[in-house]
Amino acid sequence: MxxxxxxxxxxxxxxxxxxxxxxxxxxxxxxxxxxxxxxxxxxxxxxxxxxxxxxxxxxxxxxxxxxxxxxxxxxxxxxxxxxxxxxxxxxxxxxxxxSLGVNIFFELNKQLAKMMNSLKQYNTNIEEIHHTKKLDAPSGTAITLAEGIIENSDKKDWVLNGEISEEIIPITAIRTPNVPGTHTITYVSEVDTIEIKHTAHNRxxxxxxxxxxxxxxxxxxxxxxxxxxxxxx
Incomplete structure (x- = not known):
């Protein structure tokens, strides 16, 4: 080819x-x-x-x-x-x-969003970490993850570096040297935290x-x- x-x-x-x-x-x-x-x-x-x-x-x-x-x-x-x-x-x-692993992660994210939607005591947030040369923030992957949650829950939108609320998903974008890409979805309540995470070891x-x-x-x-x-x- x-x-x-x-x-x-x-x-x-x-x-x-x-x-x-x-x-x-x-x-x-x-x-x-x-x-x-x-x-x-x-x-x-x-x-x-x-x-x-x-x-x-x-x-x-x-x-x-x-x-x-x-x-x-x-x-x-x-x-x-x-x-x-x-x-x-x-x-x-x-x-x-x-990434094959990230695309599996996308589907896990959607399934978890469906499961968590009726549990209103949990707030959702996304964190993404990338190398300092990455031009955009948040990452396209983080946006796709947020959209996957929105499609499968009562969440309405996402915001970069904003506050947690019932309808908004805050995305935190961190830039640090030599990180290919780490994405974490977190659901937090007063009693516990549920987290799924994908970490790329290289490109x-x-x-x-x-x-x-x-x-x-x-x-x-x-x-x-x-x-x-x-x-x-």
């Missing part, structure tokens, strides 16, 4: 290593506004920056190249990409986190999931998620 890496930062380099180990070829590596011929690729993997993601993804779809994206911070234009993908009969996957899990998603997407059309790739939930 010929892969275009749109974004050749630390994640791009991890994806390159995993892809080569799995027998694929990297035909494009771009880290900025370089010109490239996307038609050389069988599939594209976008881990760029928020200001580049929309153009990268739409360029792939317009040229009938399946594309997956793990870039966060551009999702105000997600619906535009979905419409373009349907119009062009393209193939697209967005995930806030491609290899994210990279492997991205390559698996790219392998899965080739020769398909439509807009998918990691739930489709992993057949979970």
């Amino acid at each position: 010929k892969i275009a890496l749109l974004g050749y930062g630390r994640m791009g380099k991890e994806i390159e290593q995993i892809a080569l180990q799995r027998g694929h070829e990297i035909v494009i590596k771009t880290s900025g506004k370089e010109n490239y011929d996307i038609s050389k690729a069988d599939v594209a993997i976008d881990f760029s920056v928020p200001t580049s993601a929309y153009n990268n993804i739409s360029n792939c779809i317009n040229n009938k190249i399946p594309v997956i994206s793990g870039t966060t911070g551009w999702l105000e234009r997600y619906d535009d990409i979905v419409s373009l993908c349907k119009q062009k009969n393209g193939a697209f996957i967005y995930a806030s986190n491609f 290899q899990g994210f990279a492997l999931g991205a390559v698996i998603a790219a392998e899965w997407l080739v020769n398909k059309t439509g807009v998918y998620t990691m739930k489709d790739v992993l057949n979970i939930g």
Whole structure:
């Protein structure tokens, strides 16, 4: 499989290593506004920056190249990409986190939210910890976790670094050196605390999931998620 890496930062380099180990070829590596011929690729993997993601993804779809994206911070234009993908009969996957373990964690989070919804004595909060070079806060993964709780409970919204309340989920974003990503969901009452947590030890899990998603997407059309790739939930 010929892969275009749109974004050749630390994640791009991890994806390159995993892809080569799995027998694929990297035909494009771009880290900025370089010109490239996307038609050389069988599939594209976008881990760029928020200001580049929309153009990268739409360029792939317009040229009938399946594309997956793990870039966060551009999702105000997600619906535009979905419409373009349907119009062009393209193939697209967005995930806030491609880690196989995190996607299982997403489903555990939803199930726990359903179980806890009737227990009003518990308040919910989310904490995420990432390396100091991460550009956005809260993380896309934390937002996905919050949305999973909102979909399966009476919670109405989330807020960054806000106060705990009955209808709002506060997300605390911490930046510290050399942390690939830690996410914790906590339910607290006066008598006890229930907590689920995912800790990434390195970026290899994210990279492997991205390559698996790219392998899965080739020769398909439509807009998918990691739930489709992993057949979970």
